[in-house]
Amino acid sequence: AQKITQTQPGMFVQEKEAVTLDCTYDTSDPSYGLFWYKQPSSGEMIFLIYQGSYDQQNATEGRYSLNFQKARKSANLVISASQLGDSAMYFCAMRGGTSGTYKYIFGTGTRLKVLA
């Protein structure tokens, strides 16, 4: 069965510091995609970063990077130089099901609070 696990319900980080949000996944599909989304208190869902299962290098998008460790089945999000506006819920997600039924599943999220 496919599954996404985010074990940190809440995290605090000091402004300008880096923070790592954990995500582990489970799938038997040979090809899959891993995503991170941000949900501010206003409620919208915003795409941050994507990593394909066959990508050799870790994805980066500005201050966001994805630490992809395929053997460990982990896809942690690293936010560098945290800003107050980074305070939000962060969801890890996986697209899979290439061997059968399409699936797009989300973790339960991590609430990040950036402290001034």
Added chain:
Amino acid sequence: DADVTQTPRNRITKTGKRIMLECSQTKGHDRMYWYRQDPGLGLQLIYYSFDVKDINKGEISDGYSVSRQAQAKFSLSLESAIPNQTALYFCATSDPPPDTQYFGPGTRLTVL
């Protein structure tokens, strides 16, 4: 203007009522999705459509139905609403793989 719009943004209804949530997009994507989000949880896929003639059930389709009226329009219906369908509902679109999801602003539905 937003690329993905949802109407209504908020809705309060009573148990047993039929309700429709509408989604429109200007991104030109073929793929569209409906999700629900319960407090403290991630999103769960209700239905998805890869083109106008293609409709598929997601994880939690019971109690819901959908209609893909055009490439740009995808509606979600609750045939007979019940209180545990109270949630935040998102419509999303994507291009073919990687299938990055582009979300609408959400509809907050309360069933009394």
